[in-house]
Amino acid sequence: MNLILPDVRTDVAALARDVVKIYGRGETAVRALDGATLSIPAGRFTAVMGPSGSGKSTLMHAMAGLDTVDEGQVLIGDTDLGRLSERQRTLLRRDHVGFVFQSFNLVPTLTAAENIVLPLTLAGRRADQAWIDEIVAMLGLGDRLRHRPAELSGGQQQRVAVARALAARPRIVFADEPTGSLDSRTGEALLGFLRHAAHELGQTIVMVTHDAKAAAYADRVAHFADGRVVGVTGDEEK
Amino acid sequence: MWRLIIRNTVARRGRLALTLLAVLLGVAFVTGSLVLTDTSQRLLDDQFRTATAGVDLTVRDAAAFDSAMGVEVERDPLPAEVVDRVRAVPGVAAATPVVRGQGLIGVGGKTIVPAGPSLLLSWEPAPVGPFTLRAGRAPVAEGEVVIDAATARRHRIGLGAEVTVRAERAERLRVVGLAGFGSGEGLPETTVALVALPAAQRLLALGGDFSEVAVVAEDGTDVRRLRSAVSAALGSGYEVSSSRDVAAVGAAAAKTQISSLQVMLLALAAAALLVGAFLIANTFSIVVTQRTRELAVLRAAGATGAQVMRSVLGEALLVGLAASAAGTGLGVACAAGLRDLAGVFGMTLPDGGLVVTPRTFAVAFVVGVGVTVVSAFGPARRAAAVAPVEAMRRSSADHLAGRAGWGRTVAGTVLTALGAAGLSIVLAGPGSVVVLGEAAVSTVVGLALLGPAVTPGLVRLLGRPLGVAGVPGRLARESAARSPRRTSATALALAFGLALVSFTAVLGTSIKESTARSYAETITADYVVESARNEMLGGLPAHVYHHVSELPQVAVASRLRYGHWKDGQSVEALTAVDPVTLPRVTSLHMVAGRLDAVAGGGVVLAANVAKERNLKVGDTLAMTFSRTGVQRLPVVGLLRDRDAQALSTGYVISLDTYERNYREHVDASVFVKVADGVSGADAKRAVERALADAPTAQVRDQAAAVAGRNAMIDQVLGLVTALLMLTVLIALMGITNTLALSIIERTGELGLLRAVGMTGAQMRWMIRGEAVLVAALAIVAGVGLGIAFAAGTVAALGRATEATLTLPVGPLLLVVAVAALAGLLAGLLPARRAAGLDVLTAIATS
Structure with missing residues (x-):
């Protein structure tokens, strides 16, 4: 079963409005998100930047449907994630959200090619081979497809993760510190791929990072502190 | 150090819980068996001591031996005058005739x-x-x-x-x-x-005779001296024993059945513990792997390798102690249940207060703690080998997960090949049961060593059907193939249990079928009259034969008796027949000599017995009878093995010879041939009417007679299978445990799968698939081994008796189905846990 989102053409791919997320209760309660509001324009590469512990990852998890929020609203397209069940959120992630994590992105028992089409195969969908070929060519993974993750370098592993995130043509791709465990040259190459995907393929991408150099690759940078967005730069470039 | 060990063990109690349970069940089994048999033996001792408590000496007719195969021999009655002769001995206060x-x-x-x-x-x-x-x-x-x-x-x-x-x-x-x-x-x-x-x-x-004289000594008389005096007064035809000896002999006879039950129970308990040992080794090995990081930190902080090893062994010791304590308690509580179970399968044991000896405690603790610590030894050594730098590495789980080492694979291949060769030798002809036992041990050890090397291939082959179920199925298969050492240890434990179950089923069925076949080919009688009770020598009063043989509906009736005799130290059984009527109700094939020659006082031997003893027609065989002592019987004929099997023993004498040497006078079977022109049903009714005054006698057709012969095998089979289920249960806990631990290890991967869209249902499916796959691996290996070695055993037995391999297809399919289903059940809990993992926490764990 696939979760079908209404195919409305909108400039906003995802939206978080006045989101509050509290961990723990009573004395020890922590407001990880404290009225965070962020709009993600479609087809752009947005970075969410802030110091560690500022709540930026929590926001990403909420917007990606990995976690629920205590107050406020999160939309992907026109779909209010707060109204979805756990199962529906899983299906939404599978069909409409792509992920790149800092590390441990790949299933070790599957080959690179199998990892790339994993969300599609989980959904029982056929991969669009031309599209996959295009991504693979763009990421330069052509000769690595039959390898298992353990046989790939860190940079190659992250590129496979990017390919997987793009494979299902999701509404939005979330990348959580994707270069965090890469050396700087490999990291820069990966960031280049992400920007390329946004600019040339029209893929909406949100990247969470604490690294200003990485954020510089994005079209927009949302600055995050103490559980809320304190400013957005780069919007005027549009 | 000990505080750290205790805190570690308590902190990991969840992971160790199933290990503890496995040891606990094994120890409970051992304790229960010991308590049950101790109790039964004590009750029998008490019983026989009570029976002779007030008597000092017992006078009976002399016998060459007291009991055989758990049956006390019957002795000739004593004439009345013996009482007076005993009374006349000085020192005798009272001599009482007893019947x-x-x-x-x-x-x-x-x-x-x-x-x-x-x-x-x-x-x-x-x-x-x-x-x-x-x-x-x-x-x-x-x-x-x-x-x-x-x-x-x-x-x-x-x-x-x-x-x-x-x-x-x-x-x-x-x-x-x-x-x-x-x-x-x-x-x-x-x-x-x-x-x-x-x-x-x-x-x-008995007329004026009686069975024995109970003698009470005068106060202050030395019983031993009195015994000599009475013995001297009566002469050598009588046996004077102290009542304590009589009680001991009676109790010993009654205990033979219990001691064979004890051997069987303890063997099964050992099997359960062996499976438990696999589970323990596996658990500790996984836990050590998962703790590599922590152990490395310990090493970096200055702990020596020996200290790390001691800490792991210390944990095992704690688990072993806790499990042994709980298992001993459970075992004592279950002893009564075990007695009831034995009762259900036809083994009656005396009922009464439980006897728990210090030996039981000692054995339970030594076994429980020993098995746990020894099983944890390998993992502990690997833990000690963890280098401090491991603390700095990112992912530590994979490299210890265990690929097969070269040496191990070679040793495993060699041992498995030796085992297979031994089995082939036995199957091809010359090998004995001993060769087969060695082959079995070699194969099991070989497979345990070879397991990690062959498991990935086997898992991928067996798991092929899972592939059609899409990614979850494929991931299940790959996950099982990824940690071959773990998968093979888990599967082998279950395989061992299943091998024993299927071995028992195949061997039992083969023996039963062979008995049925040889009986059907040899016995041509229309009906057989036998006692409904399970009596060693049969239990038909002599008048049954006379009544039946006089019926006009009966053309001929022929009877069999059984007896025990001694051949040096060992006890043998023999069959007594009527050489005139027997050929009319059986189809016997003599290899040499003539059956009717036994009328002259000789013995006919089964061909294989003659070969084994190196005897031929014309030689003599010395047989010791309880009543008449050593007799030398001429060998007058050799009987085909299959026919001897239908007559139940390898030694056949005439009823007249039996009469001369035995006091027993119950018939075991009366074969009936229906007269011409009389319908079978009419004849059966007539025979049944004639048996009105013999309530234990039953008229059986051939199928019922075979069933009666096989009843004992069925009972033992049932009991063994029921108890083996405990072994299978422990092995299944192993699957649950391994999966649960592997889920902890794979938390990050599972979180990723959930993040990219695997549904909870798909994840449950994946884990259950892996469980079933491990069970399937065990089924293939276990049932295969069971059948192979049952075939070998049948082949080895086949040289001594008539036995051919019969596969009980229904029961075997049932074993397969139950094991597969149980595998599914074993995966339920881990599957639920995996599906219930919080995605965010899971991702964070990576």
Whole structure:
């Protein structure tokens, strides 16, 4: 079963409005998100930047449907994630959200090619081979497809993760510190791929990072502190 | 150090819980077996001691041996004058004649047939008689009887009721009293009828004779000296024993069955513990792998390798101690349940207070702690080898997960090949059961070593059907293939249990089928009359044969008797036949000599027995009989093995020879050939009418007769299979445990799968798929091994007796289905846990 989102053409791919997320209760309660509001324009590469512990990852998890929020609203397209069940959120992630994590992105028992089409195969969908070929060519993974993750370098592993995130043509791709465990040259190459995907393929991408150099690759940078967005730069470039 | 160990163990109690349970169950099994057999033996000792408590010496007819195969031999009765001769010996305070025999009690037209004996005894008040009145009075007059209170209660027989007591003759008697035995109401599974001495003599057709003389010494007399005096006064035809010896001999005879049960129970407990050991080794190995980081930090902080090793072994010690303590308690509690289980499968054990000896505790703790610590030794050594730098590495789980080492694979291949070669030798002909046992050990050890090397391939092959179920199925397969050492250890534990179950089933069925076939080919009688009770020598009163053979509907009747004889130290059985009538109800093939020659006092041997003993027609065989001592019988013929098997023993003598050497006079079987022109049904009805006064006699057609012969095998098979299920259960806990631990290890990966869209249902499917796959691996290996070695055993046995391999397809399919289903069940809990993992936490763990 696939979760079908209404195919409305909108400039906003995802939206978080006045989101509050509290961990723990009573004395020890922590407001990880404290009225965070962020709009993600479609087809752009947005970075969410802030110091560690500022709540930026929590926001990403909420917007990606990995976690629920205590107050406020999160939309992907026109779909209010707060109204979805756990199962529906899983299906939404599978069909409409792509992920790149800092590390441990790949299933070790599957080959690179199998990892790339994993969300599609989980959904029982056929991969669009031309599209996959295009991504693979763009990421330069052509000769690595039959390898298992353990046989790939860190940079190659992250590129496979990017390919997987793009494979299902999701509404939005979330990348959580994707270069965090890469050396700087490999990291820069990966960031280049992400920007390329946004600019040339029209893929909406949100990247969470604490690294200003990485954020510089994005079209927009949302600055995050103490559980809320304190400013957005780069919007005027549009 | 110890505080760290204890805190570690407690912190990991969840991961160690199933390990603890496995050891606990194994220890409970051992404890239960020991408590049960100790209790049974003690009860039997008490019983026999009570029976002779007030008597100093017992005088009986002399016999070459007291008992054989758990049966006390019957002795000739003593003439009346013996009592006077005993009384005349100085130092004898009292000499009392005692009569004992078998007598069935009937009430309201129905005969009470207990699982044990039906005793008929002459009443003597204490201290000579072991029974004490609980109600009413002693049976002093004609027509009076006292029965045991237990039987009276069970069958609602009150004082004043009329019962029939049936021995050599039957009489209607009035119940005038109820008796107890020691502190109990009676003897287990036994009915007791106590009558006055003359009535007992009449019922048992003894004339003026009696069974034994109970002697009480005068106060202050040395019993040993008195024994010599009485013995000297009576001469060598009589045996004078101290009552304590008589009790010991009686108890020893009754205990033979219990000791074989004990051997069987302990062997099964060992199997359960072996499977438990696999599980423990696996658990500790996984836990150590998962803790590599922590251990490395310990090493970096200055802990020596030996300290790390001690910490792991210390944990094992704690688990072993806790499991042994709980297991011992559970075992004591379960001993009574085990007795009931044995009872369900037809093994009657005495009922009474449980006996828990210090030895039981010692064995339970040594076994429980020993198995745990020894199993944890390998993982502990690997833990000690963890280098401090591991602390700095990112992912530590994979490199210890265990690929197969070269040496291990080579050793495994060699041992498995040796095992297979041994099995082939046995299957091809020359090998013995000993070779087969060595081959079995070699194969099992070889497979355990070879497991990690062959598991990935096997798993991918067996898991092929899972591929059609999409990614979850494929991931299940790959996950099982990824940690070959873990998967193979988990599967082998279950395989071992399944191998034992299928071995038992195949061997039992083959033996039963072979018995049925040889019986069908050899016995041509239309009907067989046999006792419905499970009596070692059969239990038909002699008049059954006479009544049946006189019926006009019967063309010919022929009877068999069994007896025991001694060949040096070992006890053998023989069959006594009527050489004139037997050929008319059987189709016997002589390899040499003639069957009818046994009429002259000779013996016919089964061909394989003759070969084994290196005897041929014309040689003589020395046989020791209880009543007549050593007799040299000429070998007059050799019988085909299959036919000897149908007659139950490898030694055949004539009934006349039997008569001369045995006191026993019960028939085991009466073969009946229906007269021409009479329908089978009519003949059967007529025979049944003629058996009205022999309530335990049953008319059986061939199928029923075979079933009767196989009943004992069925009982043992049932009991063994039921107990082996415990082994299988422990192995299944192993699957649950391994999966649960592997889920902890794979938390990050599972979180990723959930993040990219695997649904909870798909994830549950994946984990259950892996569980079933491990079970499938075990089924293939276990059932395969079981069948192979059962085939080998049948081949080895086939040279001594007639045996061919028969596969019980239905039961084997049932084993496969149950194991697969159980695999699915074993995966339920881990699957639920995996699906319930919080995605965010799971991702964070990576």
